Amino acid sequence: MAEKLVVPAWLMAQDTASPRPAGHGVFLEKTLLRLRGLGRWFFIDESGTARSRGGFLASIDAAACLGGGLLLLAGLSLTRRYEGLVLAFAFISFIVAAGGLSIPLLFKRCLPLFVFTLILTVPVFFQFSFGGAGSGVFGFIHINLTAESLGRGGFFLSRSMLMLTLVMVLGLVTTPMALLGGLRKFPLPSIFTTMLFISLAGIFKLIALLDEAVSARKARTISRCGIREMEGWFAGTAGYLFHRAMRTSDEVAMAMASRGFDGTLRVMKPRSLRGRDFLCIGVSAFVSFLIIFL
Amino acid sequence: MSEEMFGIKGVSFRYGSQVALKDVSFSLMRGEALAVLGASGAGKTTLLKVVSGLIAPSSGSVEFLGRPLAGHWLKRQQQGRFRAGVGFVFSEPDVQLFCPTVYDEVAFGPLQMDMSGGQVRERVEETMSLLQIEGLRKRVPQRLSSGEKKKVQLAAVLSVNPEVLLLDEPTFGLDPRTQVWLLELLLRLKEAGKTFLLATHDLSLVEDFSGRAIVLSESHGMVANGATAEILSNEKLLLQVNLIHEHAHRHGTVVHKHSHGPYSSHDEH
Numbered sequence: 001m002a003e004k005l006v007v008p009a010w011l012m013a014q015d016t017a018s019p020r021p022a023g024h025g026v027f028l029e030k031t032l033l034r035l036r037g038l039g040r041w042f043f044i045d046e047s048g049t050a051r052s053r054g055g056f057l058a059s060i061d062a063a064a065c066l067g068g069g070l071l072l073l074a075g076l077s078l079t080r081r082y083e084g085l086v087l088a089f090a091f092i093s094f095i096v097a098a099g100g101l102s103i104p105l106l107f108k109r110c111l112p113l114f115v116f117t118l119i120l121t122v123p124v125f126f127q128f129s130f131g132g133a134g135s136g137v138f139g140f141i142h143i144n145l146t147a148e149s150l151g152r153g154g155f156f157l158s159r160s161m162l163m164l165t166l167v168m169v170l171g172l173v174t175t176p177m178a179l180l181g182g183l184r185k186f187p188l189p190s191i192f193t194t195m196l197f198i199s200l201a202g203i204f205k206l207i208a209l210l211d212e213a214v215s216a217r218k219a220r221t222i223s224r225c226g227i228r229e230m231e232g233w234f235a236g237t238a239g240y241l242f243h244r245a246m247r248t249s250d251e252v253a254m255a256m257a258s259r260g261f262d263g264t265l266r267v268m269k270p271r272s273l274r275g276r277d278f279l280c281i282g283v284s285a286f287v288s289f290l291i292i293f294l
Numbered sequence: 295m296s297e298e299m300f301g302i303k304g305v306s307f308r309y310g311s312q313v314a315l316k317d318v319s320f321s322l323m324r325g326e327a328l329a330v331l332g333a334s335g336a337g338k339t340t341l342l343k344v345v346s347g348l349i350a351p352s353s354g355s356v357e358f359l360g361r362p363l364a365g366h367w368l369k370r371q372q373q374g375r376f377r378a379g380v381g382f383v384f385s386e387p388d389v390q391l392f393c394p395t396v397y398d399e400v401a402f403g404p405l406q407m408d409m410s411g412g413q414v415r416e417r418v419e420e421t422m423s424l425l426q427i428e429g430l431r432k433r434v435p436q437r438l439s440s441g442e443k444k445k446v447q448l449a450a451v452l453s454v455n456p457e458v459l460l461l462d463e464p465t466f467g468l469d470p471r472t473q474v475w476l477l478e479l480l481l482r483l484k485e486a487g488k489t490f491l492l493a494t495h496d497l498s499l500v501e502d503f504s505g506r507a508i509v510l511s512e513s514h515g516m517v518a519n520g521a522t523a524e525i526l527s528n529e530k531l532l533l534q535v536n537l538i539h540e541h542a543h544r545h546g547t548v549v550h551k552h553s554h555g556p557y558s559s560h561d562e563h
């Protein structure tokens with residue numbers, strides 16, 4: 001280290017070029033940022049959920065929540081009538097109100113999923129077609145709007161959205177670890193929860209990595225860059241992420257092993273179910289029954 | 295004086311063709327705090343990983359309480375005993391923290407040790423209050439500051455109550471006040487009879503905490519093993535392994551050279 005230090009001249013002087021102002025970036029960058037935001041909402045957003053942990057709903061065992069939720073999901077997927085959907089909506093609203101859950105947060109979490117389902121289902125049920133015969137509107141897009149497809153599509157959409165909302169509500173009421181604990185009450189092999197836990201840890205790590213990559217890029221660029229440059233960066237980042245993910249998973253595996261993980265995950269023993277837990281399951285079963293046969 | 299916890303015998307390690315450790319031998323006695331010194335890339339982290347049985351040496355052997363730590367030995371029931379006995383605090387918290395909340399993180403180790411629910415809860419509470427992180431229990435580990443992460447990492451390892459603690463750069467990223475607090479905690483644990491193997495560049499921590507030190511050179515071999523005071527006063531050795539560096543500077547018209555570094559003697563000019 002005793003060699004002479006050679007500092008490039010430009011580093012010793014003030015840069016003459018003034019930086020261009022930071023822009024908001026182009027489509028790809030926005031998409032990436034949004035993706036990261038989405039990940040955060042799902043897995044590491046801390047605000048809002050804590051507010052929901054209190055009161056009656058929070059005191060119900062995770063296993064009961066899970067059981068009740070699954071029963072309601074089953075009811076929703078079997079019903080063929082709008083009345084069932086209305087009832088489910090009323091019941092979900094009741095849970096949200098009774099649990100004091102943050103509605104904006106719930107909305108924020110559900111919205112991307114809604115949009116996603118919409119994009120997937122609209123072409124299927126409204127029979128969009130590009131070119132070909134049909135009652136053409138909008139130039140080249142043809143839409144076959146029949147009362148039947150409208151009814152079918154609308155029903156399917158509302159049903160999927162209700163199911164998604166229910167899953168998100170479940171996510172707000174309990175924590176991931178509690179749900180894993182709850183799962184242990186079901187007669188499932190322990191490898192199942194172990195795998196779930198490892199994927200959960202993996203997802204956490206991946207989001208952290210994505211976070212890091214996005215901030216690193218932001219730190220290195222002052223001006224917005226063009227789509228070409230962005231694509232280059234994206235390809236590079238994807239490679240880097242993959243590499244890092246592999247290395248990280250290796251290290252995480254070591255970290256788990258060093259704290260005694262031997263391939264079988266042990267989680268906090270859930271307490272035994274109490275009256276209110278059975279009440280929760282019973283009510284869910286009843287509502288589910290009504291949803292199907294109303 | 296005391297029993298040998300770890301015996302490291304002629305250990306070498308290679309990552310592919312990249313040599314990381316070359317013929318390292320030393321022993322770690324119960325209740326002592328041994329520092330591993332060396333410049334960046336000398337192989338300190340690798341050495342800790344080998345000692346903790348996370349990676350197997352390319353040649354040589356590691357013995358824990360007189361028994362070789364071969365791969366198949368670790369796979370048997372003793373694995374739990376070894377893991378509970380040896381705690382490893384990684385230098386990068388992001389790798390070590392993988393649970394959704396701080397509470398789960400601290401509870402993870404005790405749970406894997408098959409403790410009862412009540413015992414685990416008690417352990418977690420006491421560890422969190424020892425490290426003053428009760429306020430973080432519901433937080434997501436990824437979202438904490440580096441200092442907070444370091445504390446959670448320590449809590450996650452201490453909650454298992456290991457006899458031997460392997461610490462990789464424990465003071466890295468901590469503010470000065472937290473460094474002092476950590477030193478106090480480590481000294482208390484040492485008094486309680488814990489054994490330490492500590493990899494660091496922080497020579498002042500070594501001076502205050504470790505009685506003995508080994509030094510790894512930049513060619514990954516062990517070049518010294520002795521009392522901390524002796525090693526830290528051996529300026530020639532420290533310069534040779536790049537732990538401190540010679541530094542020329544000017545006082546008026548006089549230019550002179552002396553050693554410099556986080557720890558070095560600097561006489562009056």
Ligand SMILES: Nc1ncnc2c1ncn2[C@@H]1O[C@H](COP(=O)(O)OP(=O)(O)OP(=O)(O)O)[C@@H](O)[C@H]1O
Nearest residue numbers: 309312313314332333334335336337338339340341
């Ligand atoms: N996973 C790996 N694959 C390949 N080479 C590695 C790997 N990890 C470390 N090395 C190499 O092994 C050598 C020793 O690395 P090690 O991490 O043990 O150093 P260190 O003394 O802990 O350094 P630092 O003080 O910077 O943490 C280095 O040359 C490093 O480049």
Ligand SMILES: [Mg+2]
Nearest residue numbers: 338339385462
């Ligand atoms: Mg290191």
